[in-house]
Amino acid sequence: xxxxxxxxxKYGQEIVDWVxxxxxxxxxxxxxSSVAPGEIRSMLPEAAPELPEPFxxxxxxxxxxxxxxxxxxxxxxxxxxxxxNTSYPAMLGDLVSSGLAQQGMLWSxxxxxxxxxxxxMDWLVDLLGLPQHWKTTESGGGVIQMSASDSTHTxxxxxxxxxxxxxxxxxxxxxxxSQANSSVEKGARVAGYRHxxxxxxxxxxxxxxxxxxxxxxxxxxxxxxxxxxxxxxxxTGTTAVDPVRAIGELAQREGMWHHVDAAFAGTAMIxxxxxxxxxxxxxxxxxxxNPHKWMMVTFDFSAFYVADRRPLIETLSVLPPYxxxxxxxxGAVIDYRDWHVPLGRRFRALKLxxxxxxxxxQRIREIIREHxxxxxxxxxxxxSDPRFEVVAPTPFSLVCFAHRGGDEATKALAKSINxxxxxxxxxxxxxxxxxxxxxxxxxxxxxxxxxxLRDLIDELA
Amino acid sequence: xxxxxxxxxKYGQEIVDWVxxxxxxxxxxxxxSSVAPGEIRSMLPEAAPELPEPFxxxxxxxxxxxxxxxxxxxxxxxxxxxxxNTSYPAMLGDLVSSGLAQQGMLWSxxxxxxxxxxxxMDWLVDLLGLPQHWKTTESGGGVIQMSASDSTHTxxxxxxxxxxxxxxxxxxxxxxxSQANSSVEKGARVAGYRHxxxxxxxxxxxxxxxxxxxxxxxxxxxxxxxxxxxxxxxxTGTTAVDPVRAIGELAQREGMWHHVDAAFAGTAMIxxxxxxxxxxxxxxxxxxxNPHKWMMVTFDFSAFYVADRRPLIETLSVLPPYxxxxxxxxGAVIDYRDWHVPLGRRFRALKLxxxxxxxxxQRIREIIREHxxxxxxxxxxxxSDPRFEVVAPTPFSLVCFAHRGGDEATKALAKSINxxxxxxxxxxxxxxxxxxxxxxxxxxxxxxxxxxLRDLIDELA
Numbered sequence: 001x002x003x004x005x006x007x008x009x010k011y012g013q014e015i016v017d018w019v020x021x022x023x024x025x026x027x028x029x030x031x032x033s034s035v036a037p038g039e040i041r042s043m044l045p046e047a048a049p050e051l052p053e054p055f056x057x058x059x060x061x062x063x064x065x066x067x068x069x070x071x072x073x074x075x076x077x078x079x080x081x082x083x084x085n086t087s088y089p090a091m092l093g094d095l096v097s098s099g100l101a102q103q104g105m106l107w108s109x110x111x112x113x114x115x116x117x118x119x120x121m122d123w124l125v126d127l128l129g130l131p132q133h134w135k136t137t138e139s140g141g142g143v144i145q146m147s148a149s150d151s152t153h154t155x156x157x158x159x160x161x162x163x164x165x166x167x168x169x170x171x172x173x174x175x176x177x178s179q180a181n182s183s184v185e186k187g188a189r190v191a192g193y194r195h196x197x198x199x200x201x202x203x204x205x206x207x208x209x210x211x212x213x214x215x216x217x218x219x220x221x222x223x224x225x226x227x228x229x230x231x232x233x234x235x236t237g238t239t240a241v242d243p244v245r246a247i248g249e250l251a252q253r254e255g256m257w258h259h260v261d262a263a264f265a266g267t268a269m270i271x272x273x274x275x276x277x278x279x280x281x282x283x284x285x286x287x288x289x290n291p292h293k294w295m296m297v298t299f300d301f302s303a304f305y306v307a308d309r310r311p312l313i314e315t316l317s318v319l320p321p322y323x324x325x326x327x328x329x330x331g332a333v334i335d336y337r338d339w340h341v342p343l344g345r346r347f348r349a350l351k352l353x354x355x356x357x358x359x360x361x362q363r364i365r366e367i368i369r370e371h372x373x374x375x376x377x378x379x380x381x382x383x384s385d386p387r388f389e390v391v392a393p394t395p396f397s398l399v400c401f402a403h404r405g406g407d408e409a410t411k412a413l414a415k416s417i418n419x420x421x422x423x424x425x426x427x428x429x430x431x432x433x434x435x436x437x438x439x440x441x442x443x444x445x446x447x448x449x450x451x452x453l454r455d456l457i458d459e460l461a
Numbered sequence: 462x463x464x465x466x467x468x469x470x471k472y473g474q475e476i477v478d479w480v481x482x483x484x485x486x487x488x489x490x491x492x493x494s495s496v497a498p499g500e501i502r503s504m505l506p507e508a509a510p511e512l513p514e515p516f517x518x519x520x521x522x523x524x525x526x527x528x529x530x531x532x533x534x535x536x537x538x539x540x541x542x543x544x545x546n547t548s549y550p551a552m553l554g555d556l557v558s559s560g561l562a563q564q565g566m567l568w569s570x571x572x573x574x575x576x577x578x579x580x581x582m583d584w585l586v587d588l589l590g591l592p593q594h595w596k597t598t599e600s601g602g603g604v605i606q607m608s609a610s611d612s613t614h615t616x617x618x619x620x621x622x623x624x625x626x627x628x629x630x631x632x633x634x635x636x637x638x639s640q641a642n643s644s645v646e647k648g649a650r651v652a653g654y655r656h657x658x659x660x661x662x663x664x665x666x667x668x669x670x671x672x673x674x675x676x677x678x679x680x681x682x683x684x685x686x687x688x689x690x691x692x693x694x695x696x697t698g699t700t701a702v703d704p705v706r707a708i709g710e711l712a713q714r715e716g717m718w719h720h721v722d723a724a725f726a727g728t729a730m731i732x733x734x735x736x737x738x739x740x741x742x743x744x745x746x747x748x749x750x751n752p753h754k755w756m757m758v759t760f761d762f763s764a765f766y767v768a769d770r771r772p773l774i775e776t777l778s779v780l781p782p783y784x785x786x787x788x789x790x791x792g793a794v795i796d797y798r799d800w801h802v803p804l805g806r807r808f809r810a811l812k813l814x815x816x817x818x819x820x821x822x823q824r825i826r827e828i829i830r831e832h833x834x835x836x837x838x839x840x841x842x843x844x845s846d847p848r849f850e851v852v853a854p855t856p857f858s859l860v861c862f863a864h865r866g867g868d869e870a871t872k873a874l875a876k877s878i879n880x881x882x883x884x885x886x887x888x889x890x891x892x893x894x895x896x897x898x899x900x901x902x903x904x905x906x907x908x909x910x911x912x913x914l915r916d917l918i919d920e921l922a
Contacts, residue, residue, distance in 0.1 A: 010476030069573025099480030112530025
């Protein structure tokens with residue numbers, strides 16, 4: 001085991017303490033790393049060690065080598081990209097996962113991994129107000145994937161195979177808005193779609209239905225085959241919300257697979273008052289959201305649901321003789337290897353289980369409401385100040401604004417804020433105009449952190 | 462954070478202790494779980510908790526609910542499938558990863574995640590005698606993927622895109638032997654290959670070159686396009702070794718991408734005496750092996766190498782405005798999001814770093830030699846006993862044998878051994894004959910565990 005059980009108890013405690021101390025001080029550190037390319041590597045020895053080193057040397061190197069090279073995603077002053085949360089209970093759930101080192105590829109290779117995962121995915125259906133038929137006890141089902149990229153890619157592959165029986169692979173088309181996450185376009189390319197349409201958006205940066213319909217008509221006229229459309233609830237650019245119901249109805253008319261990507265915003269649906277943003281979900285064929293973004297669950301944990309699990313399993317099941325087993329043959333169990341690309345899979349449900357039980361759903365709702373409330377307040381403040389323009393609605397907790405002084409002023413403001421310690425993301429609107437994304441949702445971000453950021457914006461603008 | 466830092470210190474210590482105690486007793490438990498389908502789920506409450514529960518209740522449920530539902534992959538009596546290792550230092554490295562919760566999608570979002578990963582992947586090139594040009598400092602490079610399925614799928618996608626410019630996607634063909642892991646066929650289907658050829662094998666269950674060449678000729682005559690061929694070093698069925706050099710030469714002549722899958726056996730190459738099995742690797746375009754199988758690194762960690770990183774990055778790079786950053790634009794850094802399907806990625810290199818430093822390469826070599834030595838001894842014993850037939854060579858640590866009493870006797874023997882406590886895998890040879898796979902390679906499996914298994918075989922046969 002590399003060390004004795006008692007050494008593990010000793011060093012385990014030291015690592016736990018190191019991690020706790022990290023979180024106690026991370027809010028005081030500048031979020032961005034200041035190292036230059038190559039600086040971290042230059043501290044590492046040329047070759048792997050031939051002989052064992054004392055564990056104390058490894059812990060020292062966490063401070064000496066690792067820490068300077070971190071961008072502090074766990075800082076409460078993290079306002080960049082989307083959050084990538086962790087939390088103490090999630091870490092402990094993940095530690096149990098590493099310790100048990102289960103492989104849940106088949107039910108029989110780890111019944112607990114499979115059944116706790118299925119059960120928790122069903123819990124989430126109720127917690128988030130998702131369609132009941134997505135439960136594993138009904139026609140659909142949920143599975144833990146690694147990232148939303150993996151979830152969306154899987155949906156693209158199943159959609160492709162639905163059409164591939166009657167059409168050339170060269171002719172299949174996938175549609176999403178120009179504001180969807182890059183994972184949709186990337187997933188489509190990976191899945192072999194030659195035609196990926198990034199459909200125009202309207203004033204609120206949501207998919208323009210007329211543009212979508214026109215693109216589809218044009219493609220059909222050219223002999224191409226509309227195959228897949230992705231709606232986004234909370235785009236990466238500005239958390240715009242696509243018209244899920246209208247897209248779902250169109251997808252049914254056109255015989256396309258309809259996938260909904262709520263990677264970030266999905267967690268907000270634990271609060272009933274935001275569920276109108278996911279109206280129409282019952283028309284979707286598949287859905288993904290990431291508890292590892294905003295639900296305090298350590299990466300990686302992307303929840304992927306299908307309305308009907310049969311085409312998923314048909315597409316992904318390959319059965320060699322060494323995997324044949326009684327439980328699978330009985331048909332009474334789920335073998336999750338048939339629900340995604342990898343064969344091996346770890347016990348990822350533990351970290352969500354630990355989070356839900358340690359926080360309780362009520363406390364998670366409070367945190368989400370606190371983040372969204374802080375974002376709404378920041379938006380109001382920016383709207384009331386003549387120096388700023390709020391460039392997109394704030395349905396969730398992403399605030400999008402620009403300096404009225406123009407692109408250079410906006411970019412300079414982003415740079416100066418990031419140099420001052422917090423971290424937010426400069427980006428571009430569809431028309432090319434610069435803006436600043438303030439993403440609020442890190443596990444330990446509280447209202448006063450957002451107020452400090454507001455004061456900093458005020459000071460540096 | 463769901464709990465205070467001090468609660469985390471307290472419960473962290475309890476979980477560390479629980480994991481250590483699990484490993485202290487796991488060797489005494491029957492490896493297979495005896496629960497019936499649905500039994501674990503029936504112990505879980507109908508809905509997620511609204512209010513926080515005491516952490517003590519969670520720890521109790523690890524014993525009450527989780528433990529009965531485990532198949533004990535970490536038992537030293539694990540002889541099934543391939544091993545899925547963990548170890549104490551790997552768990553601690555993974556705990557740091559969960560605690561820091563870095564997202565290494567871009568160099569700039571976590572320089573340490575990127576640079577320690579690149580450096581360690583280069584270390585492995587030297588440790589395993591892989592071609593020097595696979596280093597990140599040369600034309601190629603290594604990246605951590607989740608599973609060999611992901612690595613192989615990625616290779617299939619890049620290969621497909623190399624041909625897709627000049628050919629219909631409908632005409633591309635992937636080749637592998639009938640004895641390759643199911644992940645090759647599955648990856649090819651996921652990547653949209655309509656034609657997957659499972660080529661016949663010879664007496665030692667290695668790819669039959671004449672059969673491969675004949676299949677390629679036939680496909681070309683039908684207007685199809687040979688695109689991808691996978692060699693396996695250590696097939697899942699019997700750890701057969703395909704003729705890597707001959708396949709590599711053929712791939713060059715035919716303009717095919719040549720991927721080498723050494724998912725299990727790759728770790729053995731840390732011992733120079735086994736490297737003749739990977740002769741010809743310098744002709745490969747890509748390669749994968751899994752430190753999470755036999756190198757004591759907790760899942761998930763699949764090492765994926767390419768000889769030339771350009772086609773990989775060209776295939777997988779999609780750049781939205783919110784990911785644009787100075788470091789990437791300088792070209793001086795690696796952005797690993799362009800090396801695989803997911804965008805998000807955790808700090809997986811830590812667990813390998815902790816393992817290599819805590820064990821040292823010498824100790825890892827000793828463990829591999831002990832496993833392989835024990836496998837050779839078991840093979841000799843089986844060969845010397847008239848009741849058994851060794852049905853395949855034992856190049857590494859997988860022993861394949863049958864009962865001379867016929868298929869039913871072989872299946873009955875496997876069943877009775879598994880009921881007695883250890884766990885091994887009944888499987889089928891290409892000709893349909895039953896055999897038993899004894900896979901030796903669990904982190905804490907020592908010679909005496911294999912000797913106990915031998916005695917059990919002797920008793921039950």
